[in-house]
Amino acid sequence: MFVDCDFLYLNDIKELRDLVDDKYAIMCVQHDYTPKEKTKWTGFQWLEDHEIGSIPFVWNFLVGHNKVEENDPSSTFPKAIHYTIGGPWFDAWKDYEFGELWLNELEEYKKEANKKPEN
Numbered sequence: 001m002f003v004d005c006d007f008l009y010l011n012d013i014k015e016l017r018d019l020v021d022d023k024y025a026i027m028c029v030q031h032d033y034t035p036k037e038k039t040k041w042t043g044f045q046w047l048e049d050h051e052i053g054s055i056p057f058v059w060n061f062l063v064g065h066n067k068v069e070e071n072d073p074s075s076t077f078p079k080a081i082h083y084t085i086g087g088p089w090f091d092a093w094k095d096y097e098f099g100e101l102w103l104n105e106l107e108e109y110k111k112e113a114n115k116k117p118e119n
Helices: 013-017 099-114
Strands: 007-009 026-029 052-055 080-082
16 A cells, blocks of 8 residues: 555545455546646556556545535545645644644644653
């Protein structure tokens, strides 16, 4: 499994693992995005489109791109948040959508890290 370093998981990753279908060489969120570049990276292509499976976008919820639908929050609320255009670890992004969730996790981490070990 490959994950960028700017993700925050809100659900058990086992739910994502349960979506794996072995008939595909790889599976990913297939966002509705058309790059401006004709050739990506070095032009390397190692799979045909039919060899790539799809998983729901909520497992790679792009902050600033994807939206939680008010009339359908159960299937549009993120299970994994991708702070792909900037994250709350930068001052300019602290108040961005879902930033408080990352900041809360940071505070929980700090509390745990500062606990004294029990003897």
